Amino acid sequence: MNTTEHCTAEDCQREGVSSIDGSALCRSHFIDVCYSRLERYEEQRKAQKLCVADADSMRHFINECSRQADEIEQQSKDLDNLERAKLVDIILSASELGRHLRRSPRKAVSIPVHLCCERLGGAWEEDSKTVLLSRYGASVQVSHPAKPGECIQIERFDTGQKAQARVAWQRPGDRDTVRIGVEFVDCDNFWGLDWAAIEETR
Numbered sequence: 001m002n003t004t005e006h007c008t009a010e011d012c013q014r015e016g017v018s019s020i021d022g023s024a025l026c027r028s029h030f031i032d033v034c035y036s037r038l039e040r041y042e043e044q045r046k047a048q049k050l051c052v053a054d055a056d057s058m059r060h061f062i063n064e065c066s067r068q069a070d071e072i073e074q075q076s077k078d079l080d081n082l083e084r085a086k087l088v089d090i091i092l093s094a095s096e097l098g099r100h101l102r103r104s105p106r107k108a109v110s111i112p113v114h115l116c117c118e119r120l121g122g123a124w125e126e127d128s129k130t131v132l133l134s135r136y137g138a139s140v141q142v143s144h145p146a147k148p149g150e151c152i153q154i155e156r157f158d159t160g161q162k163a164q165a166r167v168a169w170q171r172p173g174d175r176d177t178v179r180i181g182v183e184f185v186d187c188d189n190f191w192g193l194d195w196a197a198i199e200e201t202r
């Protein structure tokens with residue numbers, strides 16, 4: 001990042017050495033912001049009040065905060081022991097949080113779906129089947145590459161239900177296909193499964 005930017009915390013004159021959500025932060029405000037965010041996310045997670053958008057921003061934050069905490073910890077020559085301990089603590093808490101996020105149950109179910117991506121200049125449609133389902137999305141095998149962040153409409157052949165989803169990740173699949181993970185934008189429990197029961201039987 002551009003280190004000539006000033007820390008965006010109120011009344012702080014120090015130089016920004018990191019950024020969270022695009023706001024430059026000095027080392028000490030970076031630590032403060034990470035701690036308060038981690039605490040808030042942890043409470044939300046425990047209260048099970050996480051929607052897809054939360055999980056999304058949580059993932060983004062986890063990446064951003066652990067990468068930078070690590071950089072600061074490696075590269076700062078004037079860290080005191082307390083700051084170093086806090087940075088390490090932030091990295092550990094963030095990875096713990098990430099572990100919980102990924103723990104949302106998955107179910108291997110093949111449901112025929114029609115996917116429709118309306119990307120400008122590269123729109124495509126395809127019939128496919130789900131590989132894994134989660135409460136918040138699914139992974140699907142497709143022959144069109146899709147970039148993380150792109151919007152895709154999913155339609156179930158069996159029920160005719162439609163939902164908007166966003167591509168969360170992509171990786172090579174079998175033969176000429178790719179596997180994409182999608183997360184619903186506007187739909188809770190699209191698959192109509194009793195996720196609480198699935199969670200319990202794990």
Ligand SMILES: [Zn+2]
Nearest residue numbers: 007012026029
């Ligand atoms: Zn500051």
